[in-house]
Amino acid sequence: MAKITRKLLYSLLSISLCTLLLFLPSRISPNRPRSFSRVVDLENPFPPPPKIAYFITGSNGDGPRILRLLHAVYHPRNQYLLHLDRAASQQQRENLAVAIQSVETFTAADNVNAVGKADAVNYGGSTPIASVLHGAAILxxxxxxxxxxxxxxxxxxxxxxxxxxxxxxxxxxxxxxxxEHTSDIGWKEYQRITPIVVDPGLYLASKGGIFMGNKKRALPKAFRFFTGSSSVILSRKLIDFTILGWDNLPRALLLYFSNLKSSDRGYFQTLACNSKEFSNTVVNSDLRFVAWDNPPGKEPRNLRLSDLNKMLGIGAAFARRFLPNDPALDKIDSVVLRRNQGMIVPGGWCVGRPGKGKDPCQLWGDTNILRPGPAAKRFEKLLLRLMENTTFRSNLCIQQ
Known part of the structure; x- marks a missing residue:
């Protein structure tokens, strides 16, 4: 694992945000999407931006929500795979594909794809983790x-x-x-881990709910069980390890988790924390904001406009759960993302002139050019708190 100190990271990030260079790349026609212009004779003082592979999923009726989310997280450097599960009709998947193809930027960059043959996803069973692994393999x-x-x-x-x-x-x-992970499983031992469940979505073409076996199994002895959030941000190296499995651990755990309730809330936690290669690379956070009722239930509550100040103040990269077209989403679009309805969030790569009804991302510049705003500072502070030596090392795959 790369060694990093709070002082070094803070210095790098602070300098980068304070001295950001606003390069003005040459404008090019969207008909030449891959000919990104390069700023010549100027040395970029910052590391090259990373590239993200997004797997965006939904169920029956979620096509418009997925499309809105895609516009909000789009960047031509990234890769995107969209999936409407088997509960949605084939017509909904076709409508989503048509909607993607109608956005000139998506087709020009050729970095947005949709799963045509949908997976069954029974939330609470083992099919959710199978779908995530399928999405990672396609990406x-x-x-x-x-x-x-x-x-x-x-x-x-x-x-x-x-x-x-x-x-x-x-x-x-x-x-x-x-x-996000913990080995303090508590009530989950009896409700999620020891019961043997069968998810018919693994073998039936039609929809069927999960059902419980009449016996329970003991807690595993060959590995330590960890649980946490189903939302993850995983390194490319860990994804390679999971899919290719040069060690047998990913496959062994997958067989164990195939009969586990809520498999997506423990598979990656258990895999990373039981691997010597990855256990010291795990930051104990999913970088999401969620809110819980009091007393908390098994699922977070829906977020509202009244939660906006709190969710922005924490510095998280994402939040969930929102109802479709909730006013909080419109507020985030206008105040934080500066995104107009039906348009992509503008970034440093967008060099078109904004105007009424005009999308500045119709004209492209160099996709290496980033123009972070005030929200980047909040996100930076969150990472600094998580990566403080005392905090980071004490939270590495907590054994409780």
């Missing part, structure tokens, strides 16, 4: 030129722009994994 097949894998659901939304996100991650070691 690897489309392109191996990315640094982190991020899974988002239709009820998620960003709290920072992609320029903010990519800029701050430019200074983070690329082997870091952002996985």
């Amino acid at each position: 690897l097949r489309y392109s191996k030129d990315w640094d982190w894998f991020v899974n988002l659901g239709a009820s998620d939304y960003p709290l920072i722009t992609q320029d903010d996100f990519l800029h701050v991650l430019s200074f983070v070691p690329k082997d870091f994994n952002f996985i």
